[in-house]
Amino acid sequence: MLKGKNILLGITGGIASYKVLDLCSRLNKEGAILKIIMTTSACEFVRPLSFETMGKCRVFTDLFEGSHESVHHIDLPKWADVFLIAPASANTIGKMANGIADNFLLSSYLACDKDVIIAPSMNTNMLNNQATVKNIKTLLEYGVKVIEPEPGLLACNTVGDGRMEEPEKIVSYLDDYFTEKDLMGKKIIISAGPTVEPIDYVRYITNKSSGKMGYNIAREAKKRGAEVVLVSGPVKPMEIDGIKRIEVRTNSEMKDVIERYFDNSDALIMSAAPVDYKVENPSDRKIKKTGNSLKLNLIENDDIIKYFASKKTKQLIIGFAAETDDLIENAKTKLKNKNLDYIVANDLTKWGAGFDVDTNIASIVSKDKVRKLEIMPKEELANEILSLLR
Ligand SMILES: Cc1cc2nc3c(=O)[nH]c(=O)nc-3n(C[C@H](O)[C@H](O)[C@H](O)COP(=O)(O)O)c2cc1C
Structure with a gap:
């Protein structure tokens, strides 16, 4: 179901960004076409070159790089069938919920009229902070879809909620998202x-x-x-x-x-x-063996x-x-x-x-x-x- 689908992938500065290399590889195998936007913080974790290689696509990082042919933060959402942000940091979630557009990813989000799916990933306290809880609620109200983070061992050596969903599950989520529900009611x-x-x-x-x-x-x-x-x-x-x-x-x-x-x-x-x-x-x-057939x-x-x-x-x-x-x-x-x-x-x-x-x-x-x-x-x-x- 992902074959030929245009997926705009936003990557923010979370430790789970290394898992997104695997996600890119899986999406490619499914036949999806990727374009990637990374925040400046995301580039601190994994270099854009790795995503370019695994995603087999261009990686955008600079909002002001534009060309006379294209205003990228407007054209990328137009190109996309869906905008997936994984991992979605607490910071980016907060800015999305408040209409702040001070980088490439956030400007593209504001300009996006396609469905947006976020896969939050953060420390449990950050996730449970009232501000984050409120921001996620606001995004849900705005129609953003949320791939719930999982409980598990986090990079900060604590166990709790906040682990980004596994790449395999994110692919299934997208597959499900793109599947026509033509057997509903059967x-x-x-x-x-x-x-x-x-x-x-x-x-x-x-x-x-x-x-x-x-x-x-x-x-x-x-x-x-x-x-x-x-x-x-x-x-x-x-x-x-x-x-x-x-x-x-x-x-x-x-x-x-x-x-x-x-x-x-x-x-x-x-x-x-x-x-x-x-x-x-x-x-x-x-039945015991007797030596006979x-x-x-x-x-x-x-x-x-x-x-x-x-x-x-x-x-x-x-x-x-x-x-x-x-x-x-x-x-x-x-x-x-x-x-x-x-x-x-x-x-x-x-x-x-x-x-x-x-x-x-x-x-x-x-x-x-x-x-x-x-x-x-x-x-x-x-x-x-x-x-x-x-
Ligand atoms: C080692 C390290 C790991 C981090 N992991 C996360 C994380 O998993 N989730 C998160 O929301 N922020 C995390 N942060 C903090 C963000 O990188 C920081 O809030 C940053 O401003 C996010 O920027 P962005 O949303 O523009 O990508 C981490 C920071 C460091 C130094």
């Missing part, structure tokens, strides 16, 4: 990961699903304004800030949880890979997606088909037999597709159409899938 159930079926007290059957696809869909859906319930089988920890996640293990647990939310939902996206078979009589004790009788599990598709009213039902043979044919059969609206089909034998990788090569199959997509990050595929819900 309630979506997303399942992710594998399920497990016990053999005995310690052993189980599962599959290679990593849950990455489902978690990506959940994250993107939330960004686009949807109310998400993520029903997750056991997967490696993955970040999903602010999303309701319910952890399950077996097929029947997954089905039961989905059942709780289904009637009140607008869509079910079954990106989980529930185990197709379960052991007929799992042992509640550990062990025979397990496997019986078919309930088909979760088929069950919910059979009782859908308003819900859009999207399934996945991960196949090694006859991909599209199998997907079409599955779509019809299970009464689904869409199937996202991916060929497990292709490099860059399937389980535990960050990309996928998928075709979106509906009743009368097959849309073949190029190899793309799972995050991008997540957005393609979510656009089916608009």
